[in-house]
Amino acid sequence: MDEFSSADWSSKSAFGRLGEVFKGISESAAQLANLVNRASISNVFGATDETNVSGEVIQKLDRIATDIIVENLLKTGCAAAVSCEEEAEPIFSDEEPSSEEKYVISTDPIDGSSNIDVAVSIGSIFGIWRSDTDSPVTNSSILHPGNKQIGAAYVIYGSSTILITATRGDVNGFTLDPTTGRFVHTHHNIRIPEKCPYYSVNEGNAKNWDSSVQKALVDLRSSYSLRYIGSLVADFHRNLLKGGVFLYPADQKNTEGKLRLMYEANPLGFIAEQAGGAASNGLSPILEIQPESLHQRTPLFVGNANVIDKLTKEAFG
Numbered sequence: 004m005d006e007f008s009s010a011d012w013s014s015k016s017a018f019g020r021l022g023e024v025f026k027g028i029s030e031s032a033a034q035l036a037n038l039v040n041r042a043s044i045s046n047v048f049g050a051t052d053e054t055n056v057s058g059e060v061i062q063k064l065d066r067i068a069t070d071i072i073v074e075n076l077l078k079t080g081c082a083a084a085v086s087c088e089e090e091a092e093p094i095f096s097d098e099e100p101s102s103e104e105k106y107v108i109s110t111d112p113i114d115g116s117s118n119i120d121v122a123v124s125i126g127s128i129f130g131i132w133r134s135d136t137d138s139p140v141t142n143s144s145i146l147h148p149g150n151k152q153i154g155a156a157y158v159i160y161g162s163s164t165i166l167i168t169a170t171r172g173d174v175n176g177f178t179l180d181p182t183t184g185r186f187v188h189t190h191h192n193i194r195i196p197e198k199c200p201y202y203s204v205n206e207g208n209a210k211n212w213d214s215s216v217q218k219a220l221v222d223l224r225s226s227y228s229l230r231y232i233g234s235l236v237a238d239f240h241r242n243l244l245k246g247g248v249f250l251y252p253a254d255q256k257n258t259e260g261k262l263r264l265m266y267e268a269n270p271l272g273f274i275a276e277q278a279g280g281a282a283s284n285g286l287s288p289i290l291e292i293q294p295e296s297l298h299q300r301t302p303l304f305v306g307n308a309n310v311i312d313k314l315t316k317e318a319f320g
Contacts, residue, residue: 027075036164056091068112083134105134109266115234124161126236130270149269149290169274199307201247203238211254219318248306260302281308
């Protein structure tokens with residue numbers, strides 16, 4: 004098995020300059036894994052006195068993770084801009100423009116942060132787009148659809164810390180060895196299994212869904228086993244490796260959906276597609292949606308392609 008220290012990512016020709024971004028992500032993952040493992044000791048439980056652009060209270064770990072990730076990505080010299088859940092506006096690099104390829108990165112620094120105090124798996128999510136070097140990077144110029152991504156990644160902090168990276172047609176997993184601080188290449192050429200044994204959804208919200216979505220849920224119950232952790236990365240990770248679909252429909256309270264298009268649905272949708280799966284908002288593929296705002300929300304249906312296709316046709320016609 005190949006071992007990667009944080010410095011090794013950029014040396015792998017398969018990644019090219021994009022490897023510098025994965026390097027920044029891997030450095031952040033190693034730092035955050037240590038914090039998560041020492042959460043009770045390091046006093047990273049609880050909330051800050053801040054709220055994000057969506058009006059949600061920012062957890063301590065959210066703020067810490069945002070600072071770590073933004074710093075590590077900007078110092079690679081490859082990030083033209085970083086946007087994330089906890090910041091209302093993108094954070095732009097203050098480096099002088101150059102002819103070298105650069106990227107804009109959207110991130111959910113901590114997915115599922117409310118679960119940390121009960122030791123449930125949480126994660127970090129990253130979408131990566133190529134920056135246009137011919138013009139200045141602005142708020143509007145980073146709003147690319149998901150099918151323009153050139154890479155994506157997520158980290159799951161659970162029984163082990165695993166970093167999943169995706170480029171076009173290639174998905175791989177790297178497990179952090181806590182004794183050395185190195186990532187070991189443990190999952191090669193990941194493909195979603197053809198058999199779909201599981202579905203993942205918060206059935207407690209079912210009463211607020213459209214009747215057609217409720218009917219589709221009945222069909223899922225009759226065909227698959229329910230597995231639901233309540234942490235997006237954790238549910239997605241299990242389904243990626245074992246087969247399954249994840250659902251977060253719109254409801255009466257969240258009529259536009261709950262998850263964020265740019266830094267949750269797009270990156271995971273990209274990873275799913277590169278692994279042979281599919282992602283949809285119910286009416287169209289997630290990756291084809293032209294974003295209108297940085298913090299735009301969306302319904303999400305992601306996982307085994309044949310099941311997603313059948314599900315969305317039954318629920319949305």
